[in-house]
Amino acid sequence: MNTKSDEILPIRDRPPLARGTALICAAAAAGALLTGCGTGTGGEAEGSGAADAARAAATSPAPSDTGNLTEDQRERKALVPQAKTGYEQALSAAVGAVPDSEPVSVELKGPPGSPRWEAEVAMDDGTAHTVSVDAIGGKAGRARAKDEDGDDKRELADLLKKATVTPQQAAQTATGRTKGTVTAVELDDTDGGAPKWSVDVVTTDDWNKTTFDIDATNRKILREHVDRD
Structure with missing residues (x-):
């Protein structure tokens, strides 16, 4: 009876994973990481929304103080x-x-x-x-x-x-x-x-x-x- 076929092969003797399979796994992991960090519950990028809000606040004109003046001051x-x-x-x-x-x-x-x-x-x-x-x-x-x-x-x-x-x-x-x-x-x-x-x-x-x-x-x-x- 040939028992060599039942022995555990050393790591160096195991067949390597296919290159395509490895790349798919890496891409999937990266996509999951970006999805978890970059989106909110609505599916839109939270980082993009915060940047838009900051730009809008920076470019919005300051409110006029005319309404705060009394009649004599006006x-x-x-x-x-x-x-x-x-x-x-x-x-x-x-x-x-x-x-x-x-x-x-x-x-x-x-x-x-x-x-x-x-x-x-x-x-x-x-x-x-x-x-x-x-x-x-x-x-x-x-x-x-x-x-x-x-x-x-x-x-x-x-x-x-x-x-x-x-x-x-x-x-x-x-x-x-x-x-x-x-x-x-x-x-x-x-x-x-x-x-x-x-x-x-x-x-x-x-x-x-x-x-x-x-x-x-x-x-x-x-x-x-x-x-x-």
């Missing part, structure tokens, strides 16, 4: 950029319209389609005039005399005499504290009767208005108030 945003003539030019034009006068106040007003500066100037005796100045071209309109009694004139004349700080200097003090666009300057008095300049500065990053009360004799800031409405 009005300032619409009006202030339309004024091509600044407060200094407006005051100069108003003073030029009334000989021998000094500036008392100036304020930017709308509508945005035809912005204007409403200015007030006065002579030494307190006689005041109002002048409207085109905020785009800088042209002054006709001066109009204010209807004031003797006490009002004397009070204004007294303030003008005491005020040694110019409106331009007061505005420089205000914008030195808060960078922005000057939209109003007005001569007034404190509770103690001393002269002061009130200066409005609008910041164009948030369209808030900051009002400064500045001593008209020494440029000291007496009060600072931010209007966020």
Whole structure:
């Protein structure tokens, strides 16, 4: 009886697997690995979806903050950029319209389609005039005399005499504290009767208005108030 045929052959003597069979097995294993790692329950590649979402987030425009502005802030945003003539030019034009006068106040007003500066100037005796100045071209309109009694004139004349700080200097003090666009300057008095300049500065990053009360004799800031409405 030949028992050699029942013996276990050494490894080196076993017949090799067919090359085609080996390649099929390797491809199947690789496919199973990719299928398990690259797909979700819906059958679409999760990696591709995440990449698309990242690209969409990167290219999407940032939401506008216009809806977060108050009504006053929206009005300032619409009006202030339309004024091509600044407060200094407006005051100069108003003073030029009334000989021998000094500036008392100036304020930017709308509508945005035809912005204007409403200015007030006065002579030494307190006689005041109002002048409207085109905020785009800088042209002054006709001066109009204010209807004031003797006490009002004397009070204004007294303030003008005491005020040694110019409106331009007061505005420089205000914008030195808060960078922005000057939209109003007005001569007034404190509770103690001393002269002061009130200066409005609008910041164009948030369209808030900051009002400064500045001593008209020494440029000291007496009060600072931010209007966020």
